[in-house]
Amino acid sequence: xxxxxxxxxxxxxxxxxxxxxxxxxxxxxxxxxxxxxxxxxxxxxxxxxxxxxxxxxxxxxxxxxxxxxxxxxxxxxxxxxxxxxxxxxxxxxxxxxxxxxxxxxxxxxxxxxxxxxxxxxxxxxxxxxxxxxxxxxxxxxxxxxxxxxxxxxxxxxxxxxxxxxxxxxxxxxxxxxxxxxxxxxxxxxxxxxxxxxxxxxxxxxxxxxxxxxxxxxxxxxxxxxxxxxxxxxxxxxxxxxxxxxxxxxxxxxxxxxxxxxxxxxxxxxxxxxxxxxxxxxxxxxxxxxxxxxxxxxxxxxxxxxxxxxxxxxxxxxxxxxxxxxxxxxxxxxxxxxxxxxxxxxxxxxxxxxxxxxxxxxxxxxxxxxxxxxxxxxxxxxxxxxxxxxxxxxxxxxxxxxxxxxxxxxxxxxxxxxxxxxxxxxxxxxxxxxxxxxxxxxxxxxxxxxxxxxx
Amino acid sequence: xxxxxxxxxxxxxxxxxxxxxxxxxxxxxxxxxxxxxxxxxxxxxxxxxxxxxxxxxxxxxxxxxxxxxxxxxxxxxxxxxxxxxxxxxxxxxxxxxxxxxxxxxxxxxxxxxxxxxxxxxxxxxxxxxxxxxxxxxxxxxxxxxxxxxxxxxxxxxxxxxxxxxxxxxxxxxxxxxx
Numbered sequence: 001x002x003x004x005x006x007x008x009x010x011x012x013x014x015x016x017x018x019x020x021x022x023x024x025x026x027x028x029x030x031x032x033x034x035x036x037x038x039x040x041x042x043x044x045x046x047x048x049x050x051x052x053x054x055x056x057x058x059x060x061x062x063x064x065x066x067x068x069x070x071x072x073x074x075x076x077x078x079x080x081x082x083x084x085x086x087x088x089x090x091x092x093x094x095x096x097x098x099x100x101x102x103x104x105x106x107x108x109x110x111x112x113x114x115x116x117x118x119x120x121x122x123x124x125x126x127x128x129x130x131x132x133x134x135x136x137x138x139x140x141x142x143x144x145x146x147x148x149x150x151x152x153x154x155x156x157x158x159x160x161x162x163x164x165x166x167x168x169x170x171x172x173x174x175x176x177x178x179x180x181x182x183x184x185x186x187x188x189x190x191x192x193x194x195x196x197x198x199x200x201x202x203x204x205x206x207x208x209x210x211x212x213x214x215x216x217x218x219x220x221x222x223x224x225x226x227x228x229x230x231x232x233x234x235x236x237x238x239x240x241x242x243x244x245x246x247x248x249x250x251x252x253x254x255x256x257x258x259x260x261x262x263x264x265x266x267x268x269x270x271x272x273x274x275x276x277x278x279x280x281x282x283x284x285x286x287x288x289x290x291x292x293x294x295x296x297x298x299x300x301x302x303x304x305x306x307x308x309x310x311x312x313x314x315x316x317x318x319x320x321x322x323x324x325x326x327x328x329x330x331x332x333x334x335x336x337x338x339x340x341x342x343x344x345x346x347x348x349x350x351x352x353x354x355x356x357x358x359x360x361x362x363x364x365x366x367x368x369x370x371x372x373x374x375x376x377x378x379x380x381x382x383x384x385x386x387x388x389x390x391x392x393x394x395x396x397x398x399x400x401x402x403x404x405x406x407x408x409x410x411x412x413x414x415x416x417x418x419x420x421x422x423x424x425x426x427x428x429x430x431x432x433x434x435x436x437x438x439x440x441x442x443x444x445x446x447x448x449x450x451x452x453x454x
Numbered sequence: 455x456x457x458x459x460x461x462x463x464x465x466x467x468x469x470x471x472x473x474x475x476x477x478x479x480x481x482x483x484x485x486x487x488x489x490x491x492x493x494x495x496x497x498x499x500x501x502x503x504x505x506x507x508x509x510x511x512x513x514x515x516x517x518x519x520x521x522x523x524x525x526x527x528x529x530x531x532x533x534x535x536x537x538x539x540x541x542x543x544x545x546x547x548x549x550x551x552x553x554x555x556x557x558x559x560x561x562x563x564x565x566x567x568x569x570x571x572x573x574x575x576x577x578x579x580x581x582x583x584x585x586x587x588x589x590x591x592x593x594x595x596x597x598x599x600x601x602x603x604x605x606x607x608x609x610x611x612x613x614x615x616x617x618x619x620x621x622x623x624x625x626x627x628x629x630x631x632x
Contacts, residue, residue, distance in 0.1 A: 233472055
């Protein structure tokens with residue numbers, strides 16, 4: 001850690017990992033609800049669990065991005081963060097908002113209240129006061145980071161990171177647009193949801209990945225930057241009009257079916273480019289960085305993002321296919337692997353990279369961390385397969401044969417049981433990860449001596 | 455032969471090539487989708503296509519290709535003043551293209567033809583409309599480059615403009631003639 005204010009990232013990462021634990025535990029609970037439909041139905045209904053699962057995911061990923069920015073911007077800009085106080089204030093606002101959201105959802109406080117009650121829009125159901133708090137916190141963050149970057153050295157990594165973070169914050173303003181017309185409501189809703197995960201977040205992902213590659217492989221900055229600009233251009237070119245793949249059946253004009261199909265098919269390209277980038281950098285790299293776990297997470301991130309977001313996204317993005325698969329377990333399969341590969345693994349990569357220096361330790365606990373990578377990734381990949389098979393069966397029974405929804409759900413039970421099993425692996429992996437980065441002060445296994453191959 | 459060719463390097467800006475390839479992928483996919491949809495209703499598509507003014511589009515092809523030629527000459531031009539006039543000429547021909555295209559759209563509107571009349575017209579408006587948006591962008595880019603022509607910016611502008619040209623040359627036969 002070269003700069004004192006990089007320490008801010010520690011607080012962000014710790015809160016992020018705590019919410020990560022909450023997210024996967026709620027996820028596992030929901031996995032059991034799929035197996036036994038009446039589980040917790042009176043106490044904590046499925047829709048509340050789902051809100052907690054998805055909202056805690058989004059908030060912890062955002063906190064991870066903020067932490068990553070506070071960690072890497074000082075190194076890139078070669079100066080301290082403009083104001084550490086503002087950075088901690090921003091985190092406090094986020095924590096307060098998150099607590100407010102959890103309590104409001106769980107107990108349905110202030111139902112129907114304009115300012116204090118939940119709003120009932122998937123992912124954007126936060127009460128208005130929390131939304132306003134998010135905007136204030138985002139403004140504080142952008143001010144803090146932009147001031148740091150403006151006064152310091154400007155690099156492609158900070159340029160793209162700032163572009164992504166500014167876009168992310170500005171697009172969130174559409175969370176306040178809530179027309180009475182349901183089609184229009186959904187149209188603006190996707191401005192936040194899609195243009196985040198398939199637009200601005202991709203820029204954040206590409207820049208953090210570029211930072212990691214720069215540090216871990218020691219490839220020339222010039223080479224990394226060229227890749228980064230190409231990836232950013234490809235992401236925006238395909239991602240912005242790719243929003244059209246959400247406009248097939250919501251009441252928007254029919255031409256969106258073709259705009260959405262064509263542009264969103266190309267969304268696989270930037271994810272392929274990121275995977276190619278990561279592997280080419282590792283092959284070209286001359287540096288033997290001791291943090292092998294961070295490298296594993298980085299490569300895993302790029303690879304699983306390509307499969308989860310790219311391949312599994314393309315699987316059901318053409319409108320002729322989506323006509324049958326829309327809203328089935330195929331969507332859930334894609335959602336899980338895409339979020340895990342692109343954004344969860346990315347955050348865990350930067351946390352793995354940054355934690356040793358934030359905690360003032362050498363690079364330890366590689367074995368436990370790497371074990372958690374395989375356990376968690378194996379779990380999510382297995383979950384993706386079971387849900388893909390469940391979705392295929394569901395599509396055929398429900399959409400082709402026309403059987404009733406709940407009759408089909410009964411027939412999918414075996415897949416949900418297997419999915420629960422994979423969920424157990426993910427939770428164990430997550431707990432192991434958090435333990436591995438936070439607790440051990442020594443390596444658990446003594447490395448053997450390297451001997452040349454015969 | 456230019457310096458770039460002599461040294462075996464890619465001429466022009468790398469990012470522009472990324473854009474050009476992306477655009478070709480999009481328009482190519484759109485044209486393939488049009489012809490695929492055509493197979494599902496050959497008579498309907500043929501009947502709709504017969505309303506198109508192929509002669510006007512042919513004139514527009516000549517206009518746009520000539521404009522591309524002027525842009526190519528601007529890249530070769532040694533003096534900035536000559537390059538500027540060639541670029542202005544290229545963007546004026548771009549405006550002529552837009553004028554003829556506007557007349558074509560107006561005629562279609564007068565016939566009561568819209569996006570929803572037939573799938574053919576949806577593809578027609580999508581493909582030609584996207585292309586028109588690129589012509590507008592190209593005219594603006596060439597205009598900016600013409601203010602102070604430098605070899606690098608002129609080359610980048612001409613790269614973009616040739617892509618717009620190429621897309622039209624592909625659109626014209628597939629949408630209007632075949």
